[in-house]
Amino acid sequence: MIVGVLRETAVDERRVALIPDDVRGLASVDVIVERDAGRSIGFSDADYRASGARIAERAEVFARSDIVVWVKPPAYPLDSVRPGTALIGFQEPLHRSDVIAGLRTRGIESIGYETVAHSRPDIDALSAMSRIAGEVAYAQGRQLCSAHGAMRALILGCGQAGLAAITAAVAHGDEPTAIGNRPDQESLAIQHGAKTFLPNPVGLLAHLAAEPPDLIVCAAVHRGNRGPLLLDGAALDILRPGTVIVDLVAKSGGNCVATIPDRDVTLPNGVIVTHRSNYPTLRPLEASVAYSAATAALLKTYSITEKQW
Structure with a gap:
């Protein structure tokens, strides 16, 4: 061979x-x-x-x-x-x-x-790259934030990238909330340092209004599928000026309606939406x-x- x-x-x-x-x-x-x-x-x-x-x-x-x-x-x-x-x-x-x-x-x-299935961790390059991407993307997004000191972070998705972003948030002294699509993801999110876990994105709008985040990391996608749209126009309108959204899954359709692959976009309300195709290469x-x-x-x-x- x-x-x-x-x-x-x-x-x-x-x-x-x-x-x-x-x-x-x-x-x-x-x-x-x-x-x-x-x-x-x-x-x-x-x-x-x-x-x-x-x-x-x-x-x-x-x-x-x-x-x-x-x-x-x-x-x-x-x-x-x-x-x-x-x-x-x-x-x-x-x-x-x-x-x-x-x-x-x-x-x-x-x-x-x-x-590659999660059951084959020896050949699961996607999970390995996702973990690095989650860490790097969180740090990159944090640098764009106008807030200072401890930040309120929201992590959409509890796969490998999302869990890595939660860990990165804790390492920076921030307070991460995680949203998953299954109740069984709660224990993993909490183990990685999430302060709060929401088991269903249906409550996302209410959470954004009650606890406006400084930084949102979008990492909700099932491998091989399109990512669900979680941040629509109504969700973006709730956010404060200077809020940063890092969409890790733009090439799978994106979790945010305003994401443009490989671009930084500043919306009329001052919200910044960013994506890079290749965070692990950093x-x-x-x-x-x-x-x-x-x-x-x-x-x-x-x-x-x-x-x-």
Whole structure:
């Protein structure tokens, strides 16, 4: 089995799908790494050679590999991918469904981390990235807030990103309230430091009026699905000027009606809505280590003939 590792080309992307230490651990796998794939986080081509990988140009990576791994989909067409290849990484199925279908007609399978079950934590790269995103997004949103000192935070969603945002809020000395869609999420939210838990978003408007937050982190989405709209026009009208909304799920439809992907938007009432596609890349080494561990674990159990792990 030959595995190819691409140099990332998405805007501002600094991660790499496999780090040298994990290449070294793939004893029965031949690895080809695109030139300069790890340079942005301090891994040279010499580091990869020392781990047992070959360095090649992109064309050779695609020509020789049975499996190609990436973090985010390449910013160029995949016309050169040969039939029989498996592409492993984040696939963005809501936005790339036509591309994925077209590749499948050519005999090319797209294996997305968006479809990995929580029951497989060893290969659950999405949860690992979500935890980093929740922490980073909270800190980024807090910097935009006009409030000072301890802040009142509202976390929408109690998945991995939401729980990480709760933990980050506590670390900053803030008072987080969490909203989930299931009562059984309450214990997790409280364990991570939530002061209050609301088990149903139906009470959101009343909560916004009674306890106006300084910072809202939107992280409510089920993997592979569109995110529910939780902050509509009526909710935004309640918020005070200077309130910051960080929408982590804009690429899945967004939890806020005013979210524009990769933009900061200031509404007429002074509310700031922000989104970035790639919060984990702000911690590129930490994120690459976690992502690479999941990729290596998947490759060790992957069946080329069945195109599944």
